[in-house]
Amino acid sequence: MKKRLIVACGSGVATSQTIASKIQSKFEEDGINFPVDAVDYKSIQNELPTAGIYVYVAQPDSEVLAKAEELGVHVFPGIPFLTGMGMDDIYQQITELVK
Numbered sequence: 001m002k003k004r005l006i007v008a009c010g011s012g013v014a015t016s017q018t019i020a021s022k023i024q025s026k027f028e029e030d031g032i033n034f035p036v037d038a039v040d041y042k043s044i045q046n047e048l049p050t051a052g053i054y055v056y057v058a059q060p061d062s063e064v065l066a067k068a069e070e071l072g073v074h075v076f077p078g079i080p081f082l083t084g085m086g087m088d089d090i091y092q093q094i095t096e097l098v099k
Helices: 015-029 041-050 062-071 079-083 087-098
Strands: 005-009 036-040 053-056 074-077
Touching (some): 005 015, 015 079, 015 087, 036 041, 041 062, 053 087, 074 087
Parallel strands (some): 005 053, 053 074
């Protein structure tokens, strides 16, 4: 799976950019070369086909989750990257997919 990791929030600017930057920094620290992009939720259906991993800020609706499953996109919550609570576990699951 060498696609990209996308982080989606309402605008694709604030929260998703913060989480994407945090994940990208951790990837760089760990020597992982994998593309990370912040996107807006309105375009998520168009973004999913080019993603291997989707990190969400707000819980995605069932239609988005069904599309992600159909495409084989792995879905993870992004809030732990803001709060730090549970972040290590989710990050470990993500790194297992990209290595």
